[in-house]
Amino acid sequence: MENQTNSNNRGKLDELLRHLPAFVFHYDFNPATDKACFPYVSHGITTYLGLQPEDVKEDASPVFNAVHPEDLPVVQQSMRHSAGTMENWNCAFRIKDAHGNYQWMEGVGKPVKKSDAKIRGYGLITPSQDHLKALKESEEKLQSLNELHSLINNFSSALMQTDVHELHDAIEHTLAQLGEYAGVDRVYIFEHEPTEDVVNNTFEWCNEGINPEIDNLQGIPFDAVPRWRARFDKNEHVYIPLVSEIADEYHVEKQILEPQGIISLLAIPMYYGENFIGFIGFDSVKKKRIWSQEHIALLRLAGEIIAGSIFREHFEKQIIEARRIAEEANKAKSEFLANMSHEIRTPMNAILGFSEILLNTIGDEKNRNYLNTVLSSGRTLLSLINDILDLSKIEAGHMEIASEPVQLSVVFKEIHHIFHGRIEEKNLKFKIEIHEDLPDVVVMDDVRLRQILFNLVGNAIKFTPKGTVTLSALSKPNNDQVSNIDLEIKVSDTGIGIDPAYHQKIFNSFYQIESDNTRKYGGTGLGLSITQKLAHILGGSIRVESEVGKGSCFIIDFKNIGTAAYKPEALESFNWIDKEVKFKNARLLIVDDVDFNRELVKSFLADFNLIMLEAHNGKTGVELARMHLPDLILMDLRMPEMNGYEATEILSNLPETSHIPVVAFTASSMKHDEGLIRKLFKDYLRKPIGRNELISCLIRFLPHEIIPQDQKGITDELKQQPFVLDALEQKKLLGFADEFDAQYKEKLASLKDFLDAELLTSFLTDFGFLCRQYSVSHFDGLMDALKQDARNFDFDGFLNHIEQLDANIERFKQQIKS
Ligand code: ADP
Numbered sequence: 001m002e003n004q005t006n007s008n009n010r011g012k013l014d015e016l017l018r019h020l021p022a023f024v025f026h027y028d029f030n031p032a033t034d035k036a037c038f039p040y041v042s043h044g045i046t047t048y049l050g051l052q053p054e055d056v057k058e059d060a061s062p063v064f065n066a067v068h069p070e071d072l073p074v075v076q077q078s079m080r081h082s083a084g085t086m087e088n089w090n091c092a093f094r095i096k097d098a099h100g101n102y103q104w105m106e107g108v109g110k111p112v113k114k115s116d117a118k119i120r121g122y123g124l125i126t127p128s129q130d131h132l133k134a135l136k137e138s139e140e141k142l143q144s145l146n147e148l149h150s151l152i153n154n155f156s157s158a159l160m161q162t163d164v165h166e167l168h169d170a171i172e173h174t175l176a177q178l179g180e181y182a183g184v185d186r187v188y189i190f191e192h193e194p195t196e197d198v199v200n201n202t203f204e205w206c207n208e209g210i211n212p213e214i215d216n217l218q219g220i221p222f223d224a225v226p227r228w229r230a231r232f233d234k235n236e237h238v239y240i241p242l243v244s245e246i247a248d249e250y251h252v253e254k255q256i257l258e259p260q261g262i263i264s265l266l267a268i269p270m271y272y273g274e275n276f277i278g279f280i281g282f283d284s285v286k287k288k289r290i291w292s293q294e295h296i297a298l299l300r301l302a303g304e305i306i307a308g309s310i311f312r313e314h315f316e317k318q319i320i321e322a323r324r325i326a327e328e329a330n331k332a333k334s335e336f337l338a339n340m341s342h343e344i345r346t347p348m349n350a351i352l353g354f355s356e357i358l359l360n361t362i363g364d365e366k367n368r369n370y371l372n373t374v375l376s377s378g379r380t381l382l383s384l385i386n387d388i389l390d391l392s393k394i395e396a397g398h399m400e401i402a403s404e405p406v407q408l409s410v411v412f413k414e415i416h417h418i419f420h421g422r423i424e425e426k427n428l429k430f431k432i433e434i435h436e437d438l439p440d441v442v443v444m445d446d447v448r449l450r451q452i453l454f455n456l457v458g459n460a461i462k463f464t465p466k467g468t469v470t471l472s473a474l475s476k477p478n479n480d481q482v483s484n485i486d487l488e489i490k491v492s493d494t495g496i497g498i499d500p501a502y503h504q505k506i507f508n509s510f511y512q513i514e515s516d517n518t519r520k521y522g523g524t525g526l527g528l529s530i531t532q533k534l535a536h537i538l539g540g541s542i543r544v545e546s547e548v549g550k551g552s553c554f555i556i557d558f559k560n561i562g563t564a565a566y567k568p569e570a571l572e573s574f575n576w577i578d579k580e581v582k583f584k585n586a587r588l589l590i591v592d593d594v595d596f597n598r599e600l601v602k603s604f605l606a607d608f609n610l611i612m613l614e615a616h617n618g619k620t621g622v623e624l625a626r627m628h629l630p631d632l633i634l635m636d637l638r639m640p641e642m643n644g645y646e647a648t649e650i651l652s653n654l655p656e657t658s659h660i661p662v663v664a665f666t667a668s669s670m671k672h673d674e675g676l677i678r679k680l681f682k683d684y685l686r687k688p689i690g691r692n693e694l695i696s697c698l699i700r701f702l703p704h705e706i707i708p709q710d711q712k713g714i715t716d717e718l719k720q721q722p723f724v725l726d727a728l729e730q731k732k733l734l735g736f737a738d739e740f741d742a743q744y745k746e747k748l749a750s751l752k753d754f755l756d757a758e759l760l761t762s763f764l765t766d767f768g769f770l771c772r773q774y775s776v777s778h779f780d781g782l783m784d785a786l787k788q789d790a791r792n793f794d795f796d797g798f799l800n801h802i803e804q805l806d807a808n809i810e811r812f813k814q815q816i817k818s
Contacts, residue, residue: 017042022126023049027060027109030118031083034076036060048105048125050098068094068102075107083119086111092128104131141292148298151181152305159309164316168203171309175205178282178302182295185210185285186262189270190217191278191310197222199278202310210285213260225253232269232279237296240265242288264289268300270307277307344385346594346667349688352378353600356691382688387526390451394533401537403562406446409434412471415453422461428469435474442487443562448534453491455527456554460493463552467494478560487561492553498546506544507532581695582609582705585808587628587781588698589613591621591647592636592665597687601634604691605698611781618647625657628784629777632701633662634685637677648680661701665689736774737813744770748809752802760790778812779805 017024023044029036038045038056045051045063055062067075071093082089089109094102109123155174162170171189179187189203201217222229227250228238240246243262246254257265264284270277280303282289291299355375362368412432416423423430453471460469470492475485498506498513505511509529535542535556546552588610590598598614605612613628615621618635619642625633633651637644644664651657664677664684677684685697698704747763764783771779782805789798 017044020044022124023047024122024124025056026120027123028118028120029079029083031080032117034064034080036064036079038063044125046098048097048103048127049095063095066096068096070094079109082109082111082121083114086114086119089121089123092131104128104135141294145294145298148181148295148302151177152298152302155302156305159305162309164313164320167309167313171203171306171313172205174302174306175203175280178299179205179207182282182289184282184289186213186281186283188214188217188281188283189278189306189310190220190281192222192276202278207285225256227253228267228279232276235269235271237269237300238265238267239291239296241290261285263287266291266296266299268296268303270303270310272304272307272311275311277310279303280306343667346597346687348378348382348385349667350596350600352382352688352690353604354596357600357603387530390530394530394537401445401448403443404446405441406444406449407441408438408473409440411446411450411453412473415450415457415471418454419457419461423469426461426465428461428464428467431468431470431472433470433472435472438473438475438487439485439563441563442485444558445538448538452531452534452538452556453489455531456491456556459527460491460495460552460554464493464495467551469493484560484562487558489556489558490553492551494551497548497550498544498552499548500546503544503546507542581699583698584703584705585609585611585778585781586632586702586704587611587613587630587784588702589615589621589624589628589630589633590665591615591618591633591639591644593617593639594636597636597665600689601694604694608695610698610702611785613784618642618644621647622650622657625651625660626654628780629656630660630780631703632698633660634665635662635681637664637666645676645680652680663697663701733774733776733816736770736776737816739770740767740809740813748802748806752799752806760786776812779808782808 020042021044022042024042025038025045026040027036027038037058037060038053041053041056043053045053045056049063049066051062051066064072064075075091075093078091079089081087089107089111092104092106095105097103104127105125106128107123107125109121111119111121113120155170155177159167159170159174175187175189179185185207187205188201190199191202192199196219198219199222200219201214204212204214206212231238240253240257241264243254243257243265246257260283262283262285264287265281266289267279267281269279280299282291282299352375355371355378359368359371359375362371409432412434416430416432419430457469457471470490472490472492474488476488478484478486502513506513507528508525510525511529512525532542535558538558539560540556540558542554542556544552544554586609588601588605590601590612591614592598592601593616595616598616602612602614613624613630615624617639621633621635621644622642624630633648635644635648644666648662648664651660651662661682662680664681665687666677666684667687683697683700685693744763744767747759748767751760751763764787767779768783771777782801785801786798786805789801
């Protein structure tokens with residue numbers, strides 16, 4: 001029974017020892033040899049050290065061998081001490097566990113029996129609670145630091161990729177992430193404003209139930225918290241574990257922080273490179289917050305990343321703002337140019353146009369001279385304006401380049417022709433030398449090439465008192481493309497020459513060589529600058545070879561220029577000046593809000609057989625065009641009520657007017673206008689216009705007859721010109737002739753006898769209706785003229801026009817029936 005009880009107890013004890021998180025042992029220790037053995041050791045030795053009780057029964061060396069070498073002397077010393085004094089043994093040491101890793105353990109032992117050589121006692125070894133706790137804490141800390149690290153990693157790449165417009169929100173989101181991570185109540189950023197030396201709360205995140213403070217924390221003098229400033233200047237953080245314990249000398253801080261309910265606070269300065277941006281802060285309102293140095297170090301990194309984003313936000317916003325201002329300025333400049341061009345060209349139109357007209361009417365030599373001076377000064381002024389506008393256009397990148405076939409020999413002759421007068425005046429020689437190998441036609445921008453040559457030849461003549469100006473061209477084969485050439489054009493003179501010191505400078509805008517040149521030769525110093533820019537735009541380069549007194553040679557090299565073997569017909573420009581032009585019964589509608597512009601066109605065309613209609617804005621222009629179906633419309637662009645673009649758009653969409661060519665009549669010189677103009681209009685005339693230009697343009701669109709000078713005077717015959725009708729039209733028009741005979745012939749006959757206003761009105765309305773029914777527009781002009789005559793009580797005009805109408809209708813009918 002007793003035995004059974006003992007074995008029961010033993011069983012319970014075994015059970016207890018097996019589950020005990022430790023191992024107990026019974027030891028013998030010899031302090032002289034440091035040898036020990038564990039005659040009994042509980043199963044825990046296997047759990048903790050991976051040893052079997054038998055391994056240490058005779059000799060505990062396997063246990064001592066497992067002790068960390070640094071701790072072994074401590075263990076032995078403490079055991080010796082216990083043996084010597086019979087005091088309890090107590091020691092902490094590291095020992096290898098079953099997996100070979102050192103673990104902190106704590107040993108306690110009680111010596112019970114001492115013999116000569118050794119001491120016997122009982123002991124217990126358990127995992128060290130303190131060390132476990134520390135380990136747990138450091139594991140937690142490590143994990144928390146890892147989390148913070150990956151948080152920082154994530155938001156740093158997110159912030160870097162965020163568009164500047166979304167950066168503010170992204171920074172706020174980052175603060176929220178940091179706040180939630182740290183379990184604080186408020187995270188915020190104060191930015192330093194150096195000019196005022198204040199700090200402003202620019203970002204804030206608040207935990208639930210925490211009041212935002214951002215609005216109360218604007219424009220705070222940085223000096224209000226001197227301790228913070230001093231620390232931030234040294235790039236050190238401010239950590240206040242307990243606001244209530246802030247020392248009295250910093251009572252100001254307390255006064256600021258306590259009303260916000262802050263218990264603990266951490267504020268870290270933010271630098272971007274050398275620049276102090278401000279600081280990031282973490283407030284704990286509900287409980288004390290302890291920050292480790294490692295956390296602070298990582299938060300400092302977070303602060304730096306956020307500082308970088310804030311810096312980027314400011315910087316990019318500045319760039320965007322600067323770009324906006326620059327674009328606005330550029331737009332303003334373009335607008336200004338467009339306006340200036342328009343405003344100056346409009347009065348120039350009147351000055352040059354009417355001077356030209358007057359010149360043909362005034363006989364008095366003195367007055368003619370005055371007028372010639374007005375004309376030539378006007379032209380100089382205009383060319384100056386054009387230069388300035390050109391330069392601005394090139395600089396603004398608005399210059400449009402068109403590649404077209406150009407016959408250099410023709411262009412050179414034209415340039416010669418232009419300067420013919422001045423060459424004669426100065427008694428100079430002008431030579432054109434075109435190398436025989438040069439292909440007939442090259443492909444380049446004809447207009448810009450002429451402009452370049454005009455400037456260079458103009459200068460050569462200007463700066464050459466006597467001798468020769470030579471314009472030459474030669475070609476070199478191009479290695480890249482067989483069909484292309486490298487073209488070299490030279491303008492050389494035997495004039496005053498240029499000191500090599502100025503060879504570069506003369507290509508600068510407004511540069512003229514310092515001397516009495518300016519006074520003597522005039523000019524603006526823009527010509528060469530424009531020439532060089534144009535040469536570049538055409539893919540070429542320009543240089544000068546010259547010495548003072550030895551003449552100058554300007555050489556332009558164009559690389560890789562296309563060539564063509566044929567002679568394009570269009571190249572021979574038509575010169576009608578010495579000929580008489582006769583337009584055939586055409587009607588021209590002039591739409592322009594400026595009276596003298598319309599007046600000028602009318603004056604230029606006064607001698608032509610044209611019927612002119614006028615409108616002073618787009619709206620009336622459209623109405624008149626629909627009513628009278630003119631053969632051509634000259635359309636000003638900028639007009640009140642409806643501008644030329646809108647009017648032309650409307651006309652081109654109306655079936656009855658879509659066929660009428662509309663020519664833009666513009667004072668603008670801007671590229672964006674040109675694009676639209678080309679799309680909408682058949683052609684354009686740029687104000688100020690000259691008579692020749694105007695007539696050349698009309699010739700393109702109106703049916704006409706060219707009579708050489710010596711055949712002038714056969715105008716009566718021209719009145720008999722046949723109407724142009726095709727066979728199908730002719731058949732259809734038989735109805736028109738019949739109806740006219742039946743209903744209108746008589747009315748017209750009585751109108752020829754007597755001008756009855758009422759009868760005329762009804763005749764014009766009804767006959768006009770008949771014409772439209774058969775799409776006959778041949779008589780519209782005369783009908784308009786008749787209306788006009790009636791309105792003006794112009795009896796002679798009326799009789800003349802009614803005769804003409806009668807005759808024309810008869811002729812028309814004959815032709816239909818023939
Ligand atoms: P501008 O002729 O209106 O003064 P340019 O830009 O065409 O302006 O020329 C700039 C300057 O270069 C001239 O003022 C003149 O001093 C010098 N220059 C240009 N061409 C010649 C030339 N063929 N011979 C001598 N000097 C020249």
